[in-house]
Amino acid sequence: MKKYFNYKAVFLVITVLFVGFFYLQGAGEKEQINNDQSYVLEVLEKDSLWIYEVYEGTSLLIRQEYIPAVKGRQGFKTKEDAQKIGKLVLDKLSENKMPAISIEDLNANAISYNKI
Template identity: 55%
Template sequence: MMKKKDTYLSVFFIIAMLTILFFYVQNIKTEEIELATTEYALQIKEKDSFWIYEIYTNDELFIRQEYIPAVKGKQVFKTKTDAEKIGKLVVSKLSQNLVPVISQKDLNSHHIYFEKI
């Protein structure tokens, strides 16, 4: 009877240790992903009467976007919020190792106003 109890305790202990190890490894992977997303810094700036965004990596300017991407003409971000939404989308794409291309579909889904020329 005592042997059976010891066997159950041993199995429980092994399962508990494997579970703890699994969550520890998952936590390390999560921290690595979070570090990867912090390699880009977004700054929103006012220029004249419109807004721009800049993305920095390693404290160096990587992207400076003065005009709304994917639209004809030199259309500007009229609000800080609009520039920030698209800047965050670009940072998100960069952090996922995607090409940071913005489409009109992206602009529409983020409710960015632009003139259709």
């Protein structure tokens, strides 16, 4: 009986460590912002650049890997830039507006990009 208890205790400790490890790994990679109950913004790092994803409930609605409205495939250089534009998209969706981003929106939010 004592041997059975030791196995359960070891299994429990390993499980807690395993879950804690994956929780800490995920905490540094993405940041969630809830603007509305139905929309969620996640900012992720991908290939040394930043992207954002907008979810409606649990369904992926928008995955933006490049800065919208600019020529070429230019990625967000900072997490803050991706977060600003993602938040702007969330605000537009919450107001039932088209979530399009313009050059004026980028300039108003001080987003850095190469003008081609």
